[in-house]
Amino acid sequence: MEASNEIDQESKDCFKIGCTFGATLYSNYTQPFYYCISCNEEIDDESKVICVICAIHCHKGHKLQIGAYGLSQKVFCDCGGGSFNNCENMNQKNSLSSVFK
Ligand SMILES: [Zn+2]
Numbered sequence: 001m002e003a004s005n006e007i008d009q010e011s012k013d014c015f016k017i018g019c020t021f022g023a024t025l026y027s028n029y030t031q032p033f034y035y036c037i038s039c040n041e042e043i044d045d046e047s048k049v050i051c052v053i054c055a056i057h058c059h060k061g062h063k064l065q066i067g068a069y070g071l072s073q074k075v076f077c078d079c080g081g082g083s084f085n086n087c088e089n090m091n092q093k094n095s096l097s098s099v100f101k
Pocket residue numbers: 018019020021050051052053054077078079080089
C-alpha cells in the first residue's frame with residue numbers, strides 16, 4: 001500500500017506546528033494520522049500511530065497506511081512520543097518548510 005501524495009488542508013494545518021506531539025504531548029488531538037507498518041512490525045505493536053508530518057518526514061520510505069480511512073481521530077503521535085527511533089520533527093521544526101515544495 002502506498003501513502004497518498006495528496007495533502008488536504010487539515011493536514012497542512014498540522015505542518016505549522018511540526019510534530020503534533022510537540023504541541024499536545026500525550027493529550028489526544030483530532031488530526032489525520034497514519035500507521036507506519038514498517039515501524040509497527042519492528043516493535044511488534046500495530047496500534048501505534050504517527051502524525052502526518054512524521055509520516056512524511058521521519059517515516060519517509062516506510063510502508064504507511066492511512067489511519068481510519070482518511071478521517072481525523074483523536075490520537076497523539078507515537079513517533080514524537082518516543083515509541084520509535086528519534087523523531088526528527090521534534091528537533092527540526094524549522095526545517096519543515098523545505099520538505100514541502
Ligand atoms: Zn509526529
